[in-house]
Amino acid sequence: MTDAVLALVQAARTYPGTPPVESLRGVDLTVAAGEMVAVVGPSGSGKTTLLNLAAGLDRPTSGSVRLAGHAVEDLTDGQLSGLRAHTLGVVFQQFFLMDHRSAADNVADGLLYRGVRASSRRRAAADALDRVGLAHRVDHPAGKLSGGERQRVAIARALVGRPALVLADEPTGNLDSRTGGQILVLLRQLHADGVTLLVITHDAVVAEACPRRVDLRDGRIVADTLTGRSG
């Protein structure tokens, strides 16, 4: 498994409190390069916790999370931030765009913390926007784009650095079904182009679209199935 982009080994995450909340209780999950995996489960099943661990935004209480070969729990804040900047792209349900800035500026921010020169960032941003079908919206303020376009900008921002792994948290959650369907088509197209995708969702339609489906319940994986659909 040398090409495992993400590997969770008995990863557990407990949040302090009375009583403590065991959000993940020992999860084993390996995502290889080029895969497109859906993590499905009802709310409270630990999906978001899994995303946070996979995104290097949180550390496991026990067990191990390896991102691109690096054990997250051994890294300092600076090293983990570097890992996020260089190997990950995250797409959020709420897009998290800066509305007053242009689509290209938002996308270019995906390379900001790699120390890439501004002119190169802009070029890469234009390419990434072209890839998600928004070449005509480069200079539009993000706030003036439609919901679907905004999510495309967010996807372009995740893609702009050609990261080893793209994480998507309910990427269609804030969109109507038609627009959501278009986003799904885009994600599958990216998968076909070789992008490694981990999609967190509770939407059966999204899960259906992924070749591999991991079912999460009460902090444990209850099923890990290949649906047989290829990208």
Added chain:
Amino acid sequence: MRSRVRAADLLPLASIGMRSRPTRAALSTLGIAIGVAAIVGVLGITRSSQADLLARIDHLGTNLLTVANGTRIGGDEAKLPTSSATGAARTDGVLKVTATAGVPRLQVFRTDLVPAYRGGGVEVRATEPSLLDTLDGRLATGVFLNDATARYPVVVLGHDAATALGIAQVDAGTRVWLGEHWFTVAGVLRPFELAPEIDRAALIGLPVAASYFGYDGHPTRLYVRADTARTVPVAGMLARAVNPAEPNSVNVSRPSDALASRLLVADSITSLLLGLGAVTLLVGGVGVANVMVISVLERRTEIGLRRALGAARRHITVQFMTESLLLSLLGGLTGVILGAAVTHAVAAYRGWHPLVPLSAVGGGFAATLLIGVVAGVYPAVRAARLNPTDALRTA
């Protein structure tokens, strides 16, 4: 594989806050701007006025000394010897000497019809014709006394005396009623900054004072111009040179010292105003810190997003610290411009040469820098400590 931000990206990053909320940024910098403007303005105005005063003192000359009769040990008035002027002139370092004598109990009127009890304000002073040269004075109109006119009833009026008598122009027929005699007015002097007693005087020649009013030959005040470099030692030697018998009964003074003392008074007022400026600056700093704390609270998701994009804690710290610094510097810059403008306006109004001391500008900026750092520390650390997963969780 570390995350890093290019130095060139720092400024755009740090100015996101003020670009998205310019009004708030402007208001938050106002306190600092006012504080810096106060400091720069106070220092600028006092420095301009001091420079003006120094230039005036310089122009008037710091080498003028006056020698006056003092009192004896017993308390009765001492007289300067008749040879005082000669003694003073022989002193090493003395360039010019003029003897003058107050002629007491004489009144000056515009005409002989004014009752005696209406007099006052104008003193009669007898002088050598060299007074104008020694004092470096100038006439407003007419001519000064000379060796010839000093023997006749001719008078030259000091600036205030002429005003009191209502004489602005001098012609051949201008006369005043001086000590029960008609005196022809030869000229009117311009004001003397260093010898205000001359301004109030009606000046007549020593010979005419002797022949008309029984002047006894004892001067009451000598004006001495000394070599500028040796003014202080000359001042020390003059008492003995003027009155070798009773040097203690002679008062030697340097009129420019009175002007110079005004500089000291201005200094103490300046420090008071500077203190007020510093307090304003402090309050301004609190304002910036306040706005930064609010900004951090509002921009939680931005902070979370930046962390997700690869920002390390230090990048968040630097971003918000720089923003705070930028706000403060903006306030400082506005303040310096405002302060300099005020200084120029006041200087133009007062006719001074405007002078904005670089030390005030530099000090203002240094204080702003310090305030920016101090005001930014808490919000920046708070922003950096924010847990990214919490920051991204929208309510």
